Amino acid sequence: MPHAEPVAAVPTDAALIAAWQGGDEQAAAELVRRHARALARFLASAGAPDGDLDDLVQETFIRAFRGVDRFRGQCRFRTWLLTIGGNVLKDAARRARRAKVVPLHEELRATDGDPHERAVAGEAEGRLLAGLGRLSRMQREVFLLRAQQGLAYEEIAAALGTSPGAARVHYHHAVKRLKEYLA
Amino acid sequence: MNEHELEKLAQRLGARAAEQLDVERTAQAVVTRLREAPRVSVVTRLWMQSAWLKVAATVVLLLGTGAVAKALWRPQALAPAGGEAAAAGLNDLSTDQLQQLLEVVDTPADGAAPVYPPDASLDDLTAPQLRELLRSLEG
Numbered sequence: 411m412p413h414a415e416p417v418a419a420v421p422t423d424a425a426l427i428a429a430w431q432g433g434d435e436q437a438a439a440e441l442v443r444r445h446a447r448a449l450a451r452f453l454a455s456a457g458a459p460d461g462d463l464d465d466l467v468q469e470t471f472i473r474a475f476r477g478v479d480r481f482r483g484q485c486r487f488r489t490w491l492l493t494i495g496g497n498v499l500k501d502a503a504r505r506a507r508r509a510k511v512v513p514l515h516e517e518l519r520a521t522d523g524d525p526h527e528r529a530v531a532g533e534a535e536g537r538l539l540a541g542l543g544r545l546s547r548m549q550r551e552v553f554l555l556r557a558q559q560g561l562a563y564e565e566i567a568a569a570l571g572t573s574p575g576a577a578r579v580h581y582h583h584a585v586k587r588l589k590e591y592l593a
Numbered sequence: 594m595n596e597h598e599l600e601k602l603a604q605r606l607g608a609r610a611a612e613q614l615d616v617e618r619t620a621q622a623v624v625t626r627l628r629e630a631p632r633v634s635v636v637t638r639l640w641m642q643s644a645w646l647k648v649a650a651t652v653v654l655l656l657g658t659g660a661v662a663k664a665l666w667r668p669q670a671l672a673p674a675g676g677e678a679a680a681a682g683l684n685d686l687s688t689d690q691l692q693q694l695l696e697v698v699d700t701p702a703d704g705a706a707p708v709y710p711p712d713a714s715l716d717d718l719t720a721p722q723l724r725e726l727l728r729s730l731e732g
Contacts, residue, residue, distance in 0.1 A: 442620035454607030557603035
């Protein structure tokens with residue numbers, strides 16, 4: 411009877427985090443490979459300029475790895491990472507505002523934006539992006555975590571330090587305002 | 594647009610930008626930056642240590658200043674019988690004056706035992722006991 415080839419177990423995020431804490435750089439690299447695209451989508455949807463996306467993704471991972479001792483498994487690593495990404499984006503926007511690099515619309519990129527980008531992304535996506543820029547940060551992040559990342563309210567609440575009920579309310583406010591904007 | 598359509602649209606947002614990300618290059622860049630991180634944290638730690646040293650030195654200075662001020666104030670206010678003698682210093686006192694001082698401090702207000710034998714005269718005290726006596730007079 412032929413022996414089945416042992417299947418290499420895919421390490422969990424928790425195992426990779428523990429390995430990184432033990433000094434394994436490749437564990438950190440693997441976590442980046444796993445979550446970088448989801449993080450990039452979240453940041454781009456939350457208003458990160460395309461040209462800064464790589465830097466913002468890197469900065470988010472650097473902050474996460476340096477502060478990984480504070481991650482207690484209250485939510486998934488990816489969710490925690492996305493909330494750090496939100497903070498990184500906010501800080502970058504503040505710096506840009508101070509340097510007067512971004513002239514328009516609060517902390518987000520100019521939402522009437524790059525014509526090429528809008529042509530590619532489509533009018534509806536461009537308008538949704540603009541609408542997201544009008545939401546409060548909490549509403550925007552709850553909406554993206556729920557609608558884009560597909561997270562449960564409990565998970566969102568744990569990551570953002572709020573209650574599931576409050577997360578639900580933020581989501582519905584966001585949806586209502588986006589519908590009004592896109593109507 | 595209903596909620597379902599909105600969610601569908603949200604799921605497409607950022608997809609193109611994310612596809613353009615060179616994940617492997619990003620992973621290597623992050624690892625490289627993390628490797629450089631300890632140098633930054635050592636500098637930060639040193640800065641924090643020096644900051645704490647400054648704080649500690651300030652606290653010690655304040656406490657020292659307070660103790661000196663208290664010591665200067667107390668002999669005049671609390672020891673009228675021996676204040677003059679304490680100010681003059683033990684070496685300038687006559688034997689009678691020292692005997693008087695000894696009687697004053699022989700009955701401590703808090704009931705604590707004297708640091709020298711109760712029936713001792715000044716001549717019986719050793720140099721450390723005399724220094725202790727002077728310290729007690731100075732508060």
